[in-house]
Amino acid sequence: MKRKSLSFVRHHYRITYNILTLFLFICLSCLAIFISIRFGANELTYKTIWNSLIHYDETNNEHVILHELRIPRAIAGLLVGSALAVSGAIMQGVTRNALASPSILGVTSGAGFMLSIAYTLFHTPSFPMLILFSFIGAGAGAALVFTLIAFAKGGITPVKLALAGAGISAFLSALSTAIGLKYDIAKDLSYWYAGSLSSIQPIHIKVAFPFVIFGLLLAIILAKSISIMSLGEEIATGLGQRTTVIRVLCTVTVLLLTGAAVSIAGIIGFVGLVVPHIVRAIVGVDYRWILPITAIIGGCLLLFADIVARIIMSPFESPVGAVTAIIGVPFFLYLARKDGRGL
Secondary structure (H helix, E strand, O other), X not given: XXXXXXXHHHHHHHHHHXXXXXXXXXXXXXXXXXXXXXOOOOOOOHHHXXXXXXXXXXXXXXXXXXXXXXXXHHHHHHHHHHHXXXXXHHHHHHXXXXXXXXXXXXXXHHHHHHHHHXXXXXXXXXXXXXXXXXXXXXXXXXXXXXXXXXXXXXXXXXXXXXXXXXXXXXXXXXXXXXXXXXXXXXXXXXXXXXXXXXXXXXHHHHHHHHXXXXXXHHHHHHHHHHHHHOOOHHHHHHOOOOHHHHXXXXXXXXXXXXXXXXXXXXXXXXXXXXXXXXXXXXXXXXXXXXXXXXXXXXXXXXXXXXXXXXXXXOOEOOOHHHHHHHHHXXXXXXXHHHHOOOO
């Protein structure tokens, strides 16, 4: 009886703790949005921000900056960070690979490569067309990595998967560079490969928003199944999971989220690698909590990274992808060393 009571108390303590954690990071995200909106090349006062939200004046340059540039940029940061982080969490859970993430496994590079094809074929492709090509490229990049690793001796290991992903990513990046030089579109491609939120427009949010939200909702629906899949194939099958169906749905979710994210901001690495590990350390291994908190922390992290990218070399902007790489590369090397022992 005492054990049941103690288990009940621990369960409710964990739920309360996770809810408070979720609330804390929602507040932190609101702070990040506010900082992102207020600070930039032109700092806006509290009064200006309030007036532009309540009484928008299209003849006021500061109001136009806020509505056409600052707010879309903040929303894009949240969407892209959330999409990449949740994609990484799903990939790590389903593959049981600590090194899995869209940037490591060739998904983002595949999307970027297909964007170069889009610019080659259409020169000035529309944004919906860019999203379509990005989805196709994300799937192709992942397929190439898993096809390559399928021929490796000794089975799939985290380090082999990471090496295959790095090789495919380098190959696709080289092809994109060659295409850019051959067809004089290198300048157009530089934005996508640097990873940036500097050119976000309202149309980008309008088109990509439904894809990201649908992907996040699908991820939440799959959360319980991902938790079971993370225990291993045999256990998941024994518990009645239709593992093939779950893997297909998870793959579709990752491609939706990653394709939309790359089409908005280009290739931004390591968000999907770092954030899920942080969240698991905070809330445990239940993906019903991991995924929503990962989405919030991912968006928050990318917003703060974008703020740093704006001020680190002011008045010029650095690519936000460079800031996330500074955080992510040491973390990746640590995980590769940790999980690669004895391989």
